[in-house]
Amino acid sequence: MSNVQIKRPERWSVPFSESMTDEDVEHVLQMSLFSEGMIDPDQFGQRISLAGILKNDASLLKCQEGEIIIRKGEWGNSAFFLLSGSVNVVAQHGDDSLPAEILGRSNVRQKSFLDIIRQVWNGHRQVESRNLEKYSSESPSSRSTEQGTRVYLQDFSIALDLEKTATINAVDFFGEQSALGRIERTATVIAAGDCELLEIRWQGIRDMMSKAPWLKLQIESRFRMYGLQRFLQASPYFEHLLPNEDREPEEIERRNSLFQNVLDDAEFRSYGSYDKVERFTELVESGTASNLVHEPLIAKEGEYLEGVYLIRSGVARVSHQAGHKHRTVSYLTPGQAFGVNEMIEGWKTGQDADLKYSLRAVGYVNVIFIPIQNFEQAVLNELMVRDQSLSTLPDHLASKPDDEIGQIDSGLLEFLVERRFVNGTATMVIDLDRCTRCDDCVKACATTHDNNPRFLRHGPIYDKYMVANACMHCADPVCMIQCPTGAIHRNLHGGEVVINDTTCIGCSACANNCPYDAIRMVHIRDEQGDLIFPTASESDVSAPLSLTPITKATKCDLCAEQITGPACQQACPHDALVRLNLGTSETAAEWFNR
Amino acid sequence: MRAFTRRRTINIIMTLLVALLLIGGSWIVSHTLVETHFLTGWVLLVTIVFLAAYNLRKAFPFLPLGTSALWLQSHIYAGLLSFVLFLIHVDYSLPNGFLELLLASVYLLVFGSGLVGLYMSRTFPKRLIELGDEVIFEQIPVIRKKIQTEVEHSILECAQEIHGSELPMFYRNELYPFIMRKPDRWSHLVYGHSRYWRHLQKKLSDAKRLSDAKRLFDEEELKALANVEIQLHRKHQLDTQETLQSALKFWLFIHIPATYSLLTFTALHVVLVQAWSGGAL
Ligand code: HEM
Numbered sequence: 001m002s003n004v005q006i007k008r009p010e011r012w013s014v015p016f017s018e019s020m021t022d023e024d025v026e027h028v029l030q031m032s033l034f035s036e037g038m039i040d041p042d043q044f045g046q047r048i049s050l051a052g053i054l055k056n057d058a059s060l061l062k063c064q065e066g067e068i069i070i071r072k073g074e075w076g077n078s079a080f081f082l083l084s085g086s087v088n089v090v091a092q093h094g095d096d097s098l099p100a101e102i103l104g105r106s107n108v109r110q111k112s113f114l115d116i117i118r119q120v121w122n123g124h125r126q127v128e129s130r131n132l133e134k135y136s137s138e139s140p141s142s143r144s145t146e147q148g149t150r151v152y153l154q155d156f157s158i159a160l161d162l163e164k165t166a167t168i169n170a171v172d173f174f175g176e177q178s179a180l181g182r183i184e185r186t187a188t189v190i191a192a193g194d195c196e197l198l199e200i201r202w203q204g205i206r207d208m209m210s211k212a213p214w215l216k217l218q219i220e221s222r223f224r225m226y227g228l229q230r231f232l233q234a235s236p237y238f239e240h241l242l243p244n245e246d247r248e249p250e251e252i253e254r255r256n257s258l259f260q261n262v263l264d265d266a267e268f269r270s271y272g273s274y275d276k277v278e279r280f281t282e283l284v285e286s287g288t289a290s291n292l293v294h295e296p297l298i299a300k301e302g303e304y305l306e307g308v309y310l311i312r313s314g315v316a317r318v319s320h321q322a323g324h325k326h327r328t329v330s331y332l333t334p335g336q337a338f339g340v341n342e343m344i345e346g347w348k349t350g351q352d353a354d355l356k357y358s359l360r361a362v363g364y365v366n367v368i369f370i371p372i373q374n375f376e377q378a379v380l381n382e383l384m385v386r387d388q389s390l391s392t393l394p395d396h397l398a399s400k401p402d403d404e405i406g407q408i409d410s411g412l413l414e415f416l417v418e419r420r421f422v423n424g425t426a427t428m429v430i431d432l433d434r435c436t437r438c439d440d441c442v443k444a445c446a447t448t449h450d451n452n453p454r455f456l457r458h459g460p461i462y463d464k465y466m467v468a469n470a471c472m473h474c475a476d477p478v479c480m481i482q483c484p485t486g487a488i489h490r491n492l493h494g495g496e497v498v499i500n501d502t503t504c505i506g507c508s509a510c511a512n513n514c515p516y517d518a519i520r521m522v523h524i525r526d527e528q529g530d531l532i533f534p535t536a537s538e539s540d541v542s543a544p545l546s547l548t549p550i551t552k553a554t555k556c557d558l559c560a561e562q563i564t565g566p567a568c569q570q571a572c573p574h575d576a577l578v579r580l581n582l583g584t585s586e587t588a589a590e591w592f593n594r
Numbered sequence: 595m596r597a598f599t600r601r602r603t604i605n606i607i608m609t610l611l612v613a614l615l616l617i618g619g620s621w622i623v624s625h626t627l628v629e630t631h632f633l634t635g636w637v638l639l640v641t642i643v644f645l646a647a648y649n650l651r652k653a654f655p656f657l658p659l660g661t662s663a664l665w666l667q668s669h670i671y672a673g674l675l676s677f678v679l680f681l682i683h684v685d686y687s688l689p690n691g692f693l694e695l696l697l698a699s700v701y702l703l704v705f706g707s708g709l710v711g712l713y714m715s716r717t718f719p720k721r722l723i724e725l726g727d728e729v730i731f732e733q734i735p736v737i738r739k740k741i742q743t744e745v746e747h748s749i750l751e752c753a754q755e756i757h758g759s760e761l762p763m764f765y766r767n768e769l770y771p772f773i774m775r776k777p778d779r780w781s782h783l784v785y786g787h788s789r790y791w792r793h794l795q796k797k798l799s800d801a802k803r804l805s806d807a808k809r810l811f812d813e814e815e816l817k818a819l820a821n822v823e824i825q826l827h828r829k830h831q832l833d834t835q836e837t838l839q840s841a842l843k844f845w846l847f848i849h850i851p852a853t854y855s856l857l858t859f860t861a862l863h864v865v866l867v868q869a870w871s872g873g874a875l
Pocket residue numbers: 436438573642645646647648649650652666669670671673674676701704705707708709711712715846849850853856
């Protein structure tokens with residue numbers, strides 16, 4: 001035997017699933033997906049063998065009819081190969097889709113006025129007290145397997161309007177788009193009968209793509225067909241190219257072909273490491289987060305501009321070099337573009353433009369790159385010459401000129417980006433210069449949440465600003481990855497990240513995944529204040545099954561049920577507390593510079 | 595801050611205008627034959643009830659009653675105007691009946707505590723951040739205990755290593771009383787530091803000077819002492835924290851109960867006045 005130690009990928013030190021055995025791997029390798037050349041084990045090297053990927057990055061699932069495999073709107077970091085059987089895909093929007101309750105979610109709506117009033121006297125005295133009746137009536141049917149708890153639809157055929165679903169049959173795969181792009185799942189997938197699935201985490205898919213041309217081709221063409229098209233259609237830069245009934249057919253055709261050109265030449269690129277999301281707090285603690293070496297370069301200041309970068313997911317830092325230091329001037333979030341101003345300038349002068357700033361990935365970032373010729377032809381030429389003969393693009397398209405970027409003090413900006421608070425759509429910021437520490441905010445939160453405050457008025461401070469420990473309702477909610485029942489989800493009405501107390505099984509996956517420590521696991525109690533223990537069976541309620549009391553995940557729900565909006569902000573007498581959308585530095589600057 | 599300065603300027607100008615209107619108006623009315631005290635009394639009562647209603651707003655944060663910040667703004671300026679009304683109502687002089695005198699004093703207590711509270715609310719937060727560590731009021735005793743343990747640990751460790759060290763004695767005589775001392779509230783409030791702290795610093799620098807002349811502590815002990823000094827500084831800042839934070843809470847314990855007394859006495863006053871005038875209104 002050779003003495004050379006093969007360095008295993010770091011992620012393999014913690015396998016995706018403990019229950020994946022060597023026999024399972026053997027069994028899977030026999031299946032047509034791998035034995036008939038679509039994904040050829042021989043193409044894989046020694047270091048990362050296919051068997052190794054299957055053993056460490058995959059999990060074998062055997063599903064029964066009605067089992068929910070993925071839910072629309074949730075976040076996942078894995079894709080699924082359907083090895084045998086078939087699944088149903090429910091993708092419709094709005095009323096056609098499955099009711100929220102079936103997917104383990106609650107339909108959080110604002111309380112009625114009467115219920116609002118009832119809060120005056122209805123509050124429980126005990127901490128985390130619950131009315132136990134709701135758990136028996138609403139809980140979904142679930143099944144514990146080696147891979148964890150799985151939830152299934154009780155009355156499969158009734159729940160599912162079969163005309164509105166599509167079916168996927170073995171052998172095929174799904175779920176890879178949202179896993180690779182780190183975006184929400186766009187459809188719900190339910191087992192249509194007994195079926196066998198191979199769930200592979202993102203890193204495994206990436207490695208498989210690099211060794212199996214068939215898979216790479218499939219995934220990329222699907223991305224171009226669905227993901228990229230949808231993204232570009234939603235981007236304000238290409239709005240003018242979309243079909244519009246007021247235009248002549250030839251004109252529609254012409255614009256359509258411009259759009260098609262962009263679609264054909266656009267590139268999907270990803271930067272940064274996906275698996276290190278949770279570790280940035282360590283970087284901050286060790287003081288190395290501001291060391292930009294950790295952040296992969298997407299585009300470099302001073303280099304020749306090759307095209308425009310549109311952020312698809314994640315957060316990117318825009319920085320400017322002054323001496324040896326990189327100064328953060330702003331940050332970009334999904335939908336925003338980099339390089340537009342430089343391009344306009346170059347286009348006007350007819351010379352090659354150089355980039356004025358650098359763009360770096362903070363964590364994991366996906367960008368869509370549009371080459372210079374395409375952007376000039378489809379956007380600049382169309383908007384500035386044909387349509388209006390403008391001297392520059394409208395405000396919302398051209399990024400702000402230099403003096404207006406960096407409206408936020410650069411140290412503060414650094415702090416917000418470094419700790420990824422910019423991920424928040426409702427980050428709780430307290431101006432300590434005005435805060436009298438009266439705790440009216442905490443009291444208001446308690447009053448609106450059955451006497452259990454859902455945040456801590458404590459947290460990291462920069463200058464006079466404290467970012468308190470409250471859920472920020474992230475643009476990219478990593479807490480939603482791995483919730484087995486779908487209990488943590490985005491509220492259909494307001495988009496807040498909320499937890500359905502009824503279907504939460506207390507597994508702590510969300511609390512462990514939230515990098516901001518915004519989720520608290522609590523022991524719940526009955527109305528008398530006693531801890532609750534799981535019972536062995538429904539018939540014999542008295543026999544305790546386990547000695548560990550039942551826990552539930554809790555966090556700020558942005559007062560989704562209240563008619564006033566966030567009670568904490570409403571209750572602050574001194575205008576000290578705000579729920580800020582840090583999605584764009586411009587909107588945040590308004591508050592910071594008030 | 596610009597936005598707040600603008601808001602304050604506008605509000606003050608408006609309040610002054612209304613105050614002038616009230617004074618002028620009442621002067622004109624007083625030169626007619628109408629009895630002004632009933633009129634100004636009722637207006638003052640309504641104002642006071644509105645001011646007191648802020649307490650109710652705070653009790654029901656889930657009702658759509660407007661933000662607390664908006665209430666506070668109205669509260670402050672209506673509170674200031676209430677003083678103008680009060681002066682008009684008492685004819686710019688102290689009343690002479692017993693109940694009237696009591697009522698006026700309670701009003702002045704509420705008003706005065708309001709002014710003091712407002713001053714503290716606007717200035718103390720800035721002083722609090724200057725103190726560094728942000729602490730939650732309820733945790734102060736815990737942090738204090740921790741500091742004490744840490745100091746004692748340093749001293750003990752040093753004493754174990756160096757036989758016959760003077761440090762424990764120094765700790766017992768000079769440092770321990772400071773560590774155990776309750777915050778010297780008044781001087782923390784006014785000066786931001788305690789006179790005992792200055793005294794202690796003098797002791798410490800004396801000790802260091804003596805050591806330089808090789809008469810007290812050796813290098814090892816001085817190192818331990820430096821560490822202890824950092825903790826003592828923390829304890830001193832914690833005292834300021836506690837003083838400022840409790841002052842920010844304490845004034846409301848005057849303002850609110852006094853408000854309830856004011857409402858009670860006012861009710862009594864109204865009943866008596868109505869009875870006296872034989873229900874003239
Ligand atoms: C004279 C009639 C007044 C009455 C009856 C009155 C009554 C009240 C009441 C009931 C509260 C609610 C406290 C709570 O529930 O937490 C309050 C708060 C307050 N009052 Fe007054 N007040 C009066 C005048 C004033 C004046 C003249 C000022 C200052 C100019 C003032 C400043 C304040 C402030 C700053 C607060 C709230 C502070 C906080 O919550 O941090 N008040 N007052």
